[in-house]
Amino acid sequence: MKEKITIPIGPQHPLLKEPISLRIDASGEEVLGGTLRLGYVHRGIEKLAESRTYTQNIPLIERICGICSHVHTTTFCYAVEALLGIEIPPRAQYIRALLCELERIHSHLLWLGVLAKHVGLETVFMHSWHDRELVLDIMEELSGGRVSHGINQIGGVRFDVDAEHHPMMADKMQKLHERITQFMQIFEREPSIKARTHGVAPLSADLIRQYGLAGPVARASGVDVDMRRDDPLPPYDRLDISVITHPDGDAWSRTYVRIYEIYESLLLCEKILQAIPEGNISVRARRKVPAGEVVVRSEAPRGEVVYYLRSNGTEYPARLKIRTPTLPALAIMPMQLAQIHVADIPVVLAGVDLCIACADR
Amino acid sequence: MDWFRRNTGLLPALIAALMKKPDTVSYPFTPLELPQGFRGAIIIDPEKCTGCALCVRDCPANALELFRESRENFRLIHFPGRCAYCGQCQDACRNDAISNSNQIVGATTDPDSLTLVLKDTQE
Amino acid sequence: MANKLMPEDFLRCVSAHTQQPCELTGHIINETAITIAADDLHDIVAALMEELNLTHLSAITAQQREDHPDEIQVMYHFWQGGGYTLIVWLPAAEPVLTSLMDIIIGADFYEREVAEMYGITITNREETPPLLLPDDWDEGPPMRRKEKSV
Amino acid sequence: MFEVLFYLLIFPGFLFLYLCSWLFEFLDRKLLARFQRRIGPPWYQPLADLIKLFSKEDLMPQGANEVVAIALPIVSLCAVLTAGIYVPVAGFSPESFEGDLIIVLFLLSIPTLAYYLAGVTSVGIYSLLGGARSLLQFFSYEVPLLIALSGPAVLAGSWSIQEIIARQSETGAFLLFQPLGFLLAMIGLIGKLKRDPLDIPKAKSEVVAGSLTEFTGVKLGFWHLVMNIQAVVGIFLIINLYIGWTSAGNPLLNISIFLIQWLAMILLLSTASAVFARLRIDQLAGLGWKILVPLSLLQLTVVILMGV
Numbered sequence: 001m002k003e004k005i006t007i008p009i010g011p012q013h014p015l016l017k018e019p020i021s022l023r024i025d026a027s028g029e030e031v032l033g034g035t036l037r038l039g040y041v042h043r044g045i046e047k048l049a050e051s052r053t054y055t056q057n058i059p060l061i062e063r064i065c066g067i068c069s070h071v072h073t074t075t076f077c078y079a080v081e082a083l084l085g086i087e088i089p090p091r092a093q094y095i096r097a098l099l100c101e102l103e104r105i106h107s108h109l110l111w112l113g114v115l116a117k118h119v120g121l122e123t124v125f126m127h128s129w130h131d132r133e134l135v136l137d138i139m140e141e142l143s144g145g146r147v148s149h150g151i152n153q154i155g156g157v158r159f160d161v162d163a164e165h166h167p168m169m170a171d172k173m174q175k176l177h178e179r180i181t182q183f184m185q186i187f188e189r190e191p192s193i194k195a196r197t198h199g200v201a202p203l204s205a206d207l208i209r210q211y212g213l214a215g216p217v218a219r220a221s222g223v224d225v226d227m228r229r230d231d232p233l234p235p236y237d238r239l240d241i242s243v244i245t246h247p248d249g250d251a252w253s254r255t256y257v258r259i260y261e262i263y264e265s266l267l268l269c270e271k272i273l274q275a276i277p278e279g280n281i282s283v284r285a286r287r288k289v290p291a292g293e294v295v296v297r298s299e300a301p302r303g304e305v306v307y308y309l310r311s312n313g314t315e316y317p318a319r320l321k322i323r324t325p326t327l328p329a330l331a332i333m334p335m336q337l338a339q340i341h342v343a344d345i346p347v348v349l350a351g352v353d354l355c356i357a358c359a360d361r
Numbered sequence: 362m363d364w365f366r367r368n369t370g371l372l373p374a375l376i377a378a379l380m381k382k383p384d385t386v387s388y389p390f391t392p393l394e395l396p397q398g399f400r401g402a403i404i405i406d407p408e409k410c411t412g413c414a415l416c417v418r419d420c421p422a423n424a425l426e427l428f429r430e431s432r433e434n435f436r437l438i439h440f441p442g443r444c445a446y447c448g449q450c451q452d453a454c455r456n457d458a459i460s461n462s463n464q465i466v467g468a469t470t471d472p473d474s475l476t477l478v479l480k481d482t483q484e
Numbered sequence: 485m486a487n488k489l490m491p492e493d494f495l496r497c498v499s500a501h502t503q504q505p506c507e508l509t510g511h512i513i514n515e516t517a518i519t520i521a522a523d524d525l526h527d528i529v530a531a532l533m534e535e536l537n538l539t540h541l542s543a544i545t546a547q548q549r550e551d552h553p554d555e556i557q558v559m560y561h562f563w564q565g566g567g568y569t570l571i572v573w574l575p576a577a578e579p580v581l582t583s584l585m586d587i588i589i590g591a592d593f594y595e596r597e598v599a600e601m602y603g604i605t606i607t608n609r610e611e612t613p614p615l616l617l618p619d620d621w622d623e624g625p626p627m628r629r630k631e632k633s634v
Numbered sequence: 635m636f637e638v639l640f641y642l643l644i645f646p647g648f649l650f651l652y653l654c655s656w657l658f659e660f661l662d663r664k665l666l667a668r669f670q671r672r673i674g675p676p677w678y679q680p681l682a683d684l685i686k687l688f689s690k691e692d693l694m695p696q697g698a699n700e701v702v703a704i705a706l707p708i709v710s711l712c713a714v715l716t717a718g719i720y721v722p723v724a725g726f727s728p729e730s731f732e733g734d735l736i737i738v739l740f741l742l743s744i745p746t747l748a749y750y751l752a753g754v755t756s757v758g759i760y761s762l763l764g765g766a767r768s769l770l771q772f773f774s775y776e777v778p779l780l781i782a783l784s785g786p787a788v789l790a791g792s793w794s795i796q797e798i799i800a801r802q803s804e805t806g807a808f809l810l811f812q813p814l815g816f817l818l819a820m821i822g823l824i825g826k827l828k829r830d831p832l833d834i835p836k837a838k839s840e841v842v843a844g845s846l847t848e849f850t851g852v853k854l855g856f857w858h859l860v861m862n863i864q865a866v867v868g869i870f871l872i873i874n875l876y877i878g879w880t881s882a883g884n885p886l887l888n889i890s891i892f893l894i895q896w897l898a899m900i901l902l903l904s905t906a907s908a909v910f911a912r913l914r915i916d917q918l919a920g921l922g923w924k925i926l927v928p929l930s931l932l933q934l935t936v937v938i939l940m941g942v
Contacts, residue, residue, distance in 0.1 A: 007759050015839045028766075029915060039616040044626060051632035056421040059447035082513050118839045120830065120912025123371060123378075126670035130384055137396075144398030150447050158452060159398060182374060190370040192831065192911035212541045212590035230565060294513040295567050297542065306543045306561060312550065323543035323594070331593045342763065343914040346839040360616055371909045375669045383673045 003027065007342065011040055015118065015346055018356035020330075026342055034337040036330060042360040049320040054080055054154055054289060057317065062148045064322065065358040067107045070099045071300040072322070073152040078233055079296040079309040080154050083289050090235070092156035094276040097235040099139065099151060100298075101265040101272065105176070106135040107301035108258045108265075111353045112183060115255065118346030119196045124186065131179040134172045141165060156282025166273060173266055180262050187255060200251040201336035201348045208249075211332045215303020215325050217352060220257040221249030227299035239271055251344075254351045287315050300325050302353055324358035393465075400446045400461040403439050405479040410437065410458035412480075416450035425450060425459075425479075434482045441466055442475040488565030489536055491516040498570070501531045515567035517559075522572045526582045529560070529570070533587060538562050541584070544594040546602045548576060548628055556602055560584075574604065576628075583609035601627040641719065641728040651718045655862035656680045658869075658900060665904040680862075684855055692851030699755040703849070706752045707856030710745035714863045717741035721870045722795055724892040725879040730796040735787055738795070738871060739780060745860050746772050746826060749835065752857075753845030764844025768835035770915050771825060774922025775832065779822025781930035785815040785937045786875040795874055802878025809876040811940060815933045816876045818926060820902065823868045825918075827861065830907030834915050869899045 004027050011019035019040035025032045045064055049057050061076050062069040074096050081088060109132040116124035136146045143149035143159050151157050187193055208218045214225045226243040228236040244260040246253035289311040296307045303325030312318040329352045336348045365373065386393070395401075403424075412435040414427040424444035429435040444466075451460045459479070469475070491508055494516055499506050502524045509517050520528055532538045542561040549557060556579045560570040574581065581598075583606045584591040596615040599606050603625035613619060617626070641647055659680040667674025694700055720727060720734045746768060753765020786808045787793050790801035802808055809816050825832045836844035846857055873895050881888060913921065 005759055005762070007763070014842060037613065039614070039618065042616040047627060047629075052421060053419070055419050055449060055453075059421040059445055059449060062447075063445075116911075120833070120837065120839075120910075121371075122666075122830075123375065123670050123908045126672065127374060127378070130671050133384075140396045141398075144396060144400050144448070148447075150400070153452065158448070186370055186374070190911065192913060195913065195917055196911055209539050210589050212539070212588070214540070231563070231567075292513065293511060295515045295561060295569070297563065297567070304542065304563075308543065308545045308559070308561070310547065310549075318550070319545075319547040321543065321545040321547075327593050328590055331590060341914055341916065343834070343837070343840050343912075372905070375905065375908055378669050378671050381671065383668065384671045385673050387673065 004032070009345070015349060016354075016356075017114070018354065020354070020356050024337065024342070024345060029341050029343070031337050031340050031342055031345065034334050036333065038330065038356070038360055040360065041357050045361045046320050046322060049317055051316065053287065053315040054317065055287070057320075058152060058154070059148075059150065061322075062150065062152075064361060065324070065355050066147055067110060067355060068103060068300045068302065068305075068358065069148045070096075070103045070152070071298055071305060074100060074233070075296050075298045075305055075307045076309070076320075077152050077154055078298075079294050079307050080289060080311075081285070082294045082296065083292045083309065083311050084154070084285055085290075086155060086283055086285060088156045088234075088283055089279050089281060090277045091160075091279045092281045093233075093235040094272050095157045095161055095281065096152065097233075097239070098161070098269060098272045098276075099142070099149060101268045102135055102139055104265045104301045105262050105269075106132055106139070107353075108262045109135065111258060111350070112255075115347070115350040118350045119193060121193070124183070127179075128183060131176060134176050134179075138169050138172055141168060153282060155285035156280075158282070160281050161273075161276065169269075169273065173269060177263075177266055180259065180266070184259050187259065194252070196344075196347055197252040197255055198250065200344050201340050201351065202248060202250040203332065203336065204249065207332070207335060211328050213303065213328045213332060215300070215329075216257050216261060217254060217329055217332075218303070219243065219245045220254040222247045225304075227297055227304050231297050233296070233298050235272070238275070239268060241268065251347045251351045258353075288313060289315075289317075300358075302326055302329065302355055302358070322361055324355070324361065326352075326355045326359040330354070330359055395463050395465070397463070399463040400448045400451075401464045402441065402462050402466045403444060403446075403450070403459060403477075403479070404462045405437070405439075405459045406457070407480045409456045410480050411456065412437065412482075413455070415453045415455060416459050419449045419453035421445060421447065421449060436481045436483075437479040439477040439479045440475060441469075441477060489538060489568065491568075493536060494518070494532075494538075494568050497531055497535050498528055501528045512567075512569060515561070515569045517569040517571055519571040519573070522574055522581065525560075525570065525572055526584065526587075529584055530587050532562070536564075538564050538568060539588065540564060541588050541591055541594070542567070544591065544598050546598045546604065546627070548602070556604065558598065558604070579604040581606050583607060585609050601625055603628065646719050646721075646723055646726075646728060648715055650723070651715060651863050651866060652859070654866040654896075655859065658866050659862050661897070661900050662904050662907075665901065666908055669904070669908045683858070687855035687858065688852055690851040690854075692853060693848075695757040695848045698757045698848060702751060702755045703853060706748040707849075707853050707860060710748040710860045711856055711863070713741045713744035714860055714867060718863065718867045718870075720795070721867055722799060722874055722879070723870060724885075724888045725799060725881055727796065730794055732797075733793045735783070735793050735795050735798070735875075738867075739783060742826065742864060742868060742871070743772070743776060745864050746776075748860075749828075749845050752849070753835075756845060756848045758848055760842045760847040761845045763841045764835045764847065767841065767915050768828070768845065771828075771832065771834055771918060774919045775822050775825025775926070778818050778922065778926035778930040779826065781927070781934050782815045782818035782822060783871075783875060785812050785933055788934070788937050789941050791941065795871075799874055799879045803880045807877045812876075812933055812937055814929060815937070816872075818930050818933065819872050819876065820906075821926065823872060824903065824906060827865045827868060829865075829903060831910035831912060832918060833912060834918060837912055865903075869896060869903075873899060 007024040009022040011021055021037040022034055024034045058073050061072045064072050109128050113125040113128040140146045143151040151159055203221045205222045208221045208223050218225055222245055224243055224245050229241045244257050246256050291313045293310045297304055305325055306323040308321040310319040333352055417425045417427050422443045422445045424440045426438045448461055495508055498518050502520055506518050540563045542563045545559045547557050554576045556574045556576050558572045562568045581604050595606050596612055600614040600617050660677055664674040717738045720738050750765045750769045753761045786798050789808055790798040828835055877895055
């Protein structure tokens with residue numbers, strides 16, 4: 001049974017939430033390598049954006065990715081506001097940061113469930129997605145939408161954080177804190193999980209630098225980079241963020257980094273809620289944006305997202321380039337597929353935390 | 362008891378789960394409680410609507426169209442099938458004529474319900 | 485890692501490896517940008533990597549501006565504490581770029597996307613299938629089409 | 635003649651075993667659902683699934699061996715049902731002779747071999763991989779299982795299950811004498827049934843559905859029946875070998891005691907499936923040969939010394 005076979009992890013596969021086509025060549029249970037094809041969810045968002053006005057573009061950009069929709073609209077709005085030369089009120093900045101952190105918690109909890117399901121622990125999958133409902137309830141109360149919130153507009157935010165939201169958020173976050181400690185205990189002590197994740201598909205720090213990776217996968221290999229601290233958007237420069245890294249860069253350290261990032265984001269949410277200033281939540285913005293170019297970077301749950309926007313004085317953006325964090329993560333995946341078993345493929349795919357809708361745009 | 366909680370992995374979580382009521386709800390049979398800001402079907406207040414088409418201009422999904430025969434005769438058509446329920450029309454409208462109700466838009470089989478005449482001055 | 489790179493040494497290092505005069509054009513907000521010639525792109529990037537340890541290539545943007553209809557602008561966005569961009573102009577008729585894959589492997593996906601979206605042929609790298617477009621795509625580079633979508 | 639038909643078709647035969655497997659699948663899925671804070675399926679779900687599968691179109695992949703693909707589920711169903719006849723239920727079994735334990739063990743491992751054959755003859759990488767994995771897994775759990783299950787036979791000094799039961803009613807349940815044997819038997823049963831911690835041959839996220847990826851319609855319905863009845867018969871076997879049976883007066887009481895023992899075993903299996911993550915095939919092989927086999931040999935020697 002040692003002859004070479006190609007295992008198709010094709011567009012439809014229980015492993016994949018979104019369609020990619022991965023051809024793994026293996027001999028028996030040893031994986032030799034993999035070739036990757038993308039483009040199944042390519043909607044040409046960059047071209048679409050050129051034929052819509054800036055306000056019409058916000059719902060479009062929100063639908064690039066189902067999990068990190070708020071980070072995309074926040075980065076886009078900051079880019080347009082930079083071109084307009086306007087400064088949004090501090091309260092709106094804090095509300096945007098609050099939702100960014102809530103979305104990071106929601107994205108990491110979703111990833112925790114997917115990893116548990118791939119490792120064979122259906123119960124942890126169900127429990128973590130059950131606890132994720134707490135975060136989704138908070139976001140739904142704040143903005144009316146569980147996933148695509150539609151809270152951002154050019155010049156600020158559309159909905160305010162009222163007084164009665166605070167107790168609800170505080171109590172839900174407290175419950176979430178206990179559940180995360182429970183998950184951490186399970187993941188640290190459960191021998192069968194440790195057996196499946198320790199030492200699987202390690203990534204060295206200079207390999208990460210060569211591929212230009214930032215985000216949880218990079219931090220899990222010891223590369224200390226975090227856009228919220230190194231190139232901060234407005235409210236983050238006033239908040240101190242502790243960046244979690246882990247030295248040895250295998251599937252377990254990626255799990256460790258992401259779980260502790262949930263703790264960190266919970267802490268950040270509390271800080272934001274305490275430090276949120278009073279005042280109005282949006283500023284009137286002109287519809288025609290003066291000609292100019294801008295590049296804005298921010299920290300999405302999966303890493304660094306880069307927006308390049310050029311305006312030519314009309315209501316329509318002249319060019320919008322979006323580089324999402326999953327692209328370099330997908331580029332590095334074949335390196336991880338070289339020395340693992342067939343049974344480890346799900347753990348590697350979960351470790352990369354694929355968001356194909358982001359990668360294909 | 363503390364040793365048991367720390368060292369038996371998932372068991373305490375399972376026992377706790379058995380105690381509690383299941384959290385999934387069988388949706389069509391038990392109604393879902395929706396948050397206050399939920400953006401559902403589009404509704405309009407005909408008196409307030411002046412036919413200025415600000416909402417048509419800001420709709421990202423071309424789900425609103427305005428046919429204007431003369432200065433005071435116009436028809437505002439809404440296409441629920443195309444609408445993304447993003448609430449941009451609600452923001453764009455200066456005199457709060459159009460807004461999102463919090464009633465979930467169900468699937469439909471008859472094509473006529475896909476073109477909704479929100480306001481027609483001739484009628 | 486993220487000690488901020490001074491724009492002056494960025495300019496000094498770039499101009500040390502090219503004959504044309506180059507100066508910091510401040511026209512992109514949050515970025516220090518320099519326009520360079522296409523053929524000394526490769527050794528400028530190599531120099532930047534050794535001397536200033538500027539290895540993090542964030543993105544490669546290509547565009548066809550309305551005021552330069554017969555040229556394609558390609559921008560290499562680097563990052564180290566702040567944004568640093570190298571701008572290259574290519575003739576729109578037959579745009580050619582040298583690949584940076586031999587020094588930055590991460591440039592692979594970005595180059596493939598720019599190549600298929602703008603029809604740029606990229607030299608000294610092996611032939612690869614399109615990244616995002618279907619294999620049987622024959623209607624030319626999509627991003628260079630002018631018609632507006634509804 | 636009529637009595638034989640009754641035994642074959644009604645009491646320990648098909649109808650009784652099917653009803654038990656129905657109850658088993660419902661309880662297992664409901665319990666797992668409640669562990670996961672879900673409502674879980676209604677009581678008629680297993681029957682509904684069976685009817686749905688039987689009414690589905692029966693596809694046959696091109697190039698697959700039709701005869702084998704159809705014969706395998708039927709053969710393994712017959713094997714499992716005949717095994718069900720010899721395993722006593724609440725102390726009663728229509729036929730019992732010296733050596734029927736070995737027959738039952740052999741009949742219970744026919745579905746695993748059929749599963750391997752189904753994987754190899756069917757077309758497609760996933761079935762091939764699933765089949766290969768089920769064979770690999772077969773070797774790593776079958777040896778400790780057989781040794782563990784032969785423990786009670788050695789203690790009772792006979793290979794007939796009725797004798798073992800009779801012996802236990804005198805000396806008390808063998809579970810007390812060899813708890814390690816009971817644990818190994820449970821692990822072996824989980825491996826044989828391909829249940830959750832050891833569902834490597836049909837791991838959803840690695841090999842889609844293992845050998846059964848290409849099976850649809852009636853064939854898949856039969857396979858589900860085989861898996862469920864195999865689980866029921868396996869649990870009956872372990873109950874008889876380790877807890878034995880002392881009749882308690884009227885039949886109603888007998889049935890309820892046996893039912894309680896059965897429900898306790900299902901609870902044990904469901905908790906195991908909810909608590910552990912799936913192992914890799916090489917880890918399972920390592921676990922099997924480095925830990926399970928020596929333990930079962932140790933258990934056997936202890937039992938032999940105790941028995942003499």
